[in-house]
């Protein structure tokens with residue numbers, strides 16, 4: 001069986017602290033894996049391409065391994081993509097708050 005280790009934003013994931021939306025505690029990085037068959041409907045959500053320069057696609061059952069965040073307190077698992085989205089939203093809200101407070105709308 002082929003194994004595909006995928007790295008989504010390793011620097012973002014491993015070199016910065018990320019906090020839980022629910023409790024504010026620090027998130028742990030955990031390894032998640034799933035076996036996906038190249039012919040199954042969910043295969044289109046996974047990348048079956050070889051990462052080497054040889055090209056081509058893996059066929060049959062492939063074990064995908066990737067990182068996700070886990071809050072040890074709430075036991076909530078969040079994908080890296082989802083966490084990035086949440087943090088971007090937060091930054092946007094903070095900027096908006098700052099803007100409004102500068103205008104004297106809120107204090």
Ligand SMILES: [Zn+2]
Pocket residue numbers: 020021022023024025071072073074075076
């Ligand atoms: Zn939490």
